[in-house]
Amino acid sequence: MRYLLLADIHSNSDALEAVLLDALKRNYEQTIFLGDAVGYGADAAGVLKQLEALKPRSIVGNHDLMLLEMAQGKNIKAETPVGMSLRLNLSQLLPSQIGFIQTWVEQASVRLDGAPVTFIHGSPRDPREYVDSVSTARAIFKTWTGKLAFVGHSHLSGVFACLENNTDVTIFHALTENENRMPMPPRGRWIINPGSVGQPRDGNPKASYGVFDTSTKVLEVYRVGYDIAAAQKKIRAAGLPEALAARLDIGR
Numbered sequence: 001m002r003y004l005l006l007a008d009i010h011s012n013s014d015a016l017e018a019v020l021l022d023a024l025k026r027n028y029e030q031t032i033f034l035g036d037a038v039g040y041g042a043d044a045a046g047v048l049k050q051l052e053a054l055k056p057r058s059i060v061g062n063h064d065l066m067l068l069e070m071a072q073g074k075n076i077k078a079e080t081p082v083g084m085s086l087r088l089n090l091s092q093l094l095p096s097q098i099g100f101i102q103t104w105v106e107q108a109s110v111r112l113d114g115a116p117v118t119f120i121h122g123s124p125r126d127p128r129e130y131v132d133s134v135s136t137a138r139a140i141f142k143t144w145t146g147k148l149a150f151v152g153h154s155h156l157s158g159v160f161a162c163l164e165n166n167t168d169v170t171i172f173h174a175l176t177e178n179e180n181r182m183p184m185p186p187r188g189r190w191i192i193n194p195g196s197v198g199q200p201r202d203g204n205p206k207a208s209y210g211v212f213d214t215s216t217k218v219l220e221v222y223r224v225g226y227d228i229a230a231a232q233k234k235i236r237a238a239g240l241p242e243a244l245a246a247r248l249d250i251g252r
Contacts, residue, residue, distance in 0.1 A: 002027060005194035005210035006056070007034035007121075007152030010063070011089055012198030012248075013046030015207040018226035019197050020050065026211045026222075034152035035061025035121035037101070039082060040199055040244055042234035044089035047198075048097040060104035061121040061152065062128055071098055081241045088238050112214055118149040124191065130154045131191055138162070138170040141189060148184075149191045150212070157195025157208045157221045163187055174202070175210075175221035184217040194221055198231075205251035 004023055009016050033056040038044045040063075051058070066076045067086050077083035090098075106127050108119045123129035123136075124144040130153055131137055137160035147164070158174040164187045173182060175195075184190055195208025202208075206223035232245040 001214045002029045003150075003212045003214070004028035004031045005034065005150060005192075005212060006031065006197055007194055007209075008036045008061070008155050008196035008198060009041075009047050009051075010036055010039050010196070010198040011041030011044040011047055011085065012207075012231050013041075013043040013050065014228075014231045015198045015224075015226045016047055016050050018224045019207050019209045020054075022222060022224045023209065023211075026220075028211055031056035032119055032150060033058040033104075034119060034150060034194070035059045035104070036063045036152060037061070038067045038086065038089045039063030040085050041231065042085070042088060042238040042240060043092070043231075045092040045094070045097065048093060048100060052097070052100055057108055057119070058104040059108060059119050059121050059152075060101070060106055064101050064104065068098070068101060081244055085240055085244065088240065112148065115147050118146050120149065120151055122153045123151060124149040128153075131160060131193065132156060134160070134170050134172050137172070137191060138167055140191065141167040141170060147189050151191060151193050152196070154193060155196035155199060155201035157193055157200075157202065157210070159193075159219065160191040162189050164189060175219070177204070177206075177223045180222060181218060181220050184219070190219075192219055195223075199248065200251045203251045205249055 031054045070076045109116045123131045132154040162170040194210030197207050210221045212219050235245040
């Protein structure tokens, strides 16, 4: 099985469109969405329309959950950039699109070589935890018994890895445009983040996505240029904070 891995689109339909066009070359068989379709950006409806057409296996992210809470009348971070963008996003979505988000699950799994593979937004032990440092990953590996997990949330593409019987030696391997391919060792344990489609934070503004092949156990991460100016224009036209537009240029 070849999985297309998407995470953290954040209402950036221009980035998602470019990613899906590029992904046509990768011969993927199933799409896994790792959460956060909404928030920050200004075109939630466009993102949901594209996601619905993909029929992905979808994990709910923290921004998706906040939007659902807002739909229930809760005043979520009202005057912050997060709250402002979510209010805009909620106003853009059809009831059927909100219903689509409500079907997303907190965690899913498949089996690979007899062992479970975890799909979750944050970390294998907490859907809201950021796996953004070697020390955090090491602590997770010590308490989580799984071998392979796919996460989003941090917006950083790469792999935290350790050996099955030695969690003390935990490393992070960033995947870049020049070094985008990594095979999984037979006795390795991995936490994989394919990076953010709509708001990368590793200094590269290009949209990021991944492909994992279960037969070869190889991960590939791809970066795709997109019309950043178009995404920024939507944010500014909607009256959202300028920082949400400006950060797209610098990948932070």
